[in-house]
Amino acid sequence: MPETRLDLARIRAARRVIDPVFLDTPLYRCEALEPVLGCAVSIKLETANPIRSFKGRGTELVASGLAGRGERAAVCASAGNLGQALAWSARRRGLDVTVVASRFAPAAKLERIRALGARLELVDGDFDDARERAVAIARRDGIRLVEDSLDLETCEGAATIGLELADAGPFDAVLVALGGGALATGVGRVVREHGTEVICVQPLGAPAMTRSWHARRVITTESTDTIADGVAGRCPIPEVLADLLVTADDAVLVREPSIVAGMRLLFEHAGLVVEPSAALGIAAILEDPDRFAGRHVVTIVCGSNVDADAYRGWIGA
Missing domain, CATH: 3.40.50.1100 (Rossmann fold)
Structure with missing residues (x-):
C-alpha cells in the first residue's frame, strides 16, 4: 500500500x-x-x-497522550459524539475539556456532553463554524486543539x-x-x-x-x-x-x-x-x-x- x-x-x-x-x-x-x-x-x-x-477508541489515545505529557486541558469541535468521547476519556484522567458544538446539534448529544463533565460552548452555525471557534479557544488559552480526523490518534484509534x-x-x-x-x-x-x-x-x-x-x-x-x-x-x-x-x-x-x-x-x-x-x-x-x-x-x-x-x-x- x-x-x-x-x-x-x-x-x-x-x-x-x-x-x-x-x-x-x-x-x-x-x-x-x-x-x-x-x-x-x-x-x-x-x-x-x-x-x-466508536469515537472513544481515538479519544483514549488523545487523553492518554495529554496526561502522559502533563497537559491538563483540551478543546474540540464536535457534532456530538467526539465531544462525548473526549469528555469521557478526559474525566478518567482528570483533564479539563471544552467542547464547541452547534446549538442545532441533537439535544441528546449535547446533554450527554454536559453530563460527562465537559464545558460546552454552542455556536449558531454548523460543525465547521464550531471548528473555527475551537481553533480560536485553543489559540487564546494555549491548550491542545483536538481535531477529529486530522489528529492521527483519532484515525489510528x-x-x-x-x-x-x-x-x-x-x-x-x-x-x-x-x-x-x-x-x-x-x-x-x-x-x-x-x-x-x-x-x-x-x-x-x-x-x-x-x-x-x-x-x-x-x-x-x-x-x-x-x-x-x-x-x-x-x-x-x-x-x-x-x-x-x-x-x-x-x-x-x-x-x-x-x-x-x-x-x-x-x-x-x-x-x-x-x-x-x-x-x-x-x-x-x-x-x-x-x-x-x-x-x-x-x-x-x-x-x-x-x-x-x-x-x-x-x-x-
Missing part, C-alpha cells in the same frame, strides 16, 4: 492504551437482514460501550476496528460512514491489505468528502442538508483526503429516504436503535443491491446517540 500518515505498528500498539471497554465490540452475521438486502450482512456494533459510538475485522474475516467489502474521515481512513488502512473492498458512504446532502475523493482534490460546499448530522461537514481536511485516496476503494452518496429505510431495517430486523450516520451502509446496499448480491458485507454501526422524538418520527415507531 502507498504511504499514508497512519502507521500499522502504532495501530497495533493502540490496543494496549485504549480502555478495553471500547475494544472487541460485537461482530455478528445478521441473517434476518439478508432476505431483504440480498447479500450476507455482518454488523460491527460500535455502540456497545459507555458513549455509544478507529483503525483498531480494522484489526478486529481482519482477525474475524475474510469479508468481501466493508461499508464505512464517511464524514471527516477518521473511521474510513483508519479501517481502510488495515482491511484493504487483507483484500477487503472499502466503500465509504456519505449522504447526498453532505457530499464534500465524497466529491473530493472522486475529484482527487478538496471540494467544499456552502451548506449541508441531511439528518445524518454526524457526517455533515462542508470543508474536507487536505491531509485526511490524501489518506482517503489511498485507503478507500470507492465513495458513494445515498439519499435521505434510503438512510431512513436503513434505520428502520436495523430496528425491525436487528433490534438496533441507531443514529442516521450508522445506517449509511445499509442505505448503500438498498440503493445498489446488484453490486452486493452474493457477497459478504460488513457494515459498521458507528453510533446510536439519537433524540428519541426525532427517531420515532423517522422510522414511524
Whole structure:
C-alpha cells in the first residue's frame, strides 16, 4: 500500500492504551437482514460501550497522550459524539475539556456532553463554524486543539476496528460512514491489505468528502442538508483526503429516504436503535443491491446517540 500518515505498528500498539471497554465490540452475521438486502450482512456494533459510538477508541489515545505529557486541558469541535468521547476519556484522567458544538446539534448529544463533565460552548452555525471557534479557544488559552480526523490518534484509534475485522474475516467489502474521515481512513488502512473492498458512504446532502475523493482534490460546499448530522461537514481536511485516496476503494452518496429505510431495517430486523450516520451502509446496499448480491458485507454501526422524538418520527415507531 502507498504511504499514508497512519502507521500499522502504532495501530497495533493502540490496543494496549485504549480502555478495553471500547475494544472487541460485537461482530455478528445478521441473517434476518439478508432476505431483504440480498447479500450476507455482518454488523460491527460500535455502540456497545459507555458513549455509544466508536469515537472513544481515538479519544483514549488523545487523553492518554495529554496526561502522559502533563497537559491538563483540551478543546474540540464536535457534532456530538467526539465531544462525548473526549469528555469521557478526559474525566478518567482528570483533564479539563471544552467542547464547541452547534446549538442545532441533537439535544441528546449535547446533554450527554454536559453530563460527562465537559464545558460546552454552542455556536449558531454548523460543525465547521464550531471548528473555527475551537481553533480560536485553543489559540487564546494555549491548550491542545483536538481535531477529529486530522489528529492521527483519532484515525489510528478507529483503525483498531480494522484489526478486529481482519482477525474475524475474510469479508468481501466493508461499508464505512464517511464524514471527516477518521473511521474510513483508519479501517481502510488495515482491511484493504487483507483484500477487503472499502466503500465509504456519505449522504447526498453532505457530499464534500465524497466529491473530493472522486475529484482527487478538496471540494467544499456552502451548506449541508441531511439528518445524518454526524457526517455533515462542508470543508474536507487536505491531509485526511490524501489518506482517503489511498485507503478507500470507492465513495458513494445515498439519499435521505434510503438512510431512513436503513434505520428502520436495523430496528425491525436487528433490534438496533441507531443514529442516521450508522445506517449509511445499509442505505448503500438498498440503493445498489446488484453490486452486493452474493457477497459478504460488513457494515459498521458507528453510533446510536439519537433524540428519541426525532427517531420515532423517522422510522414511524
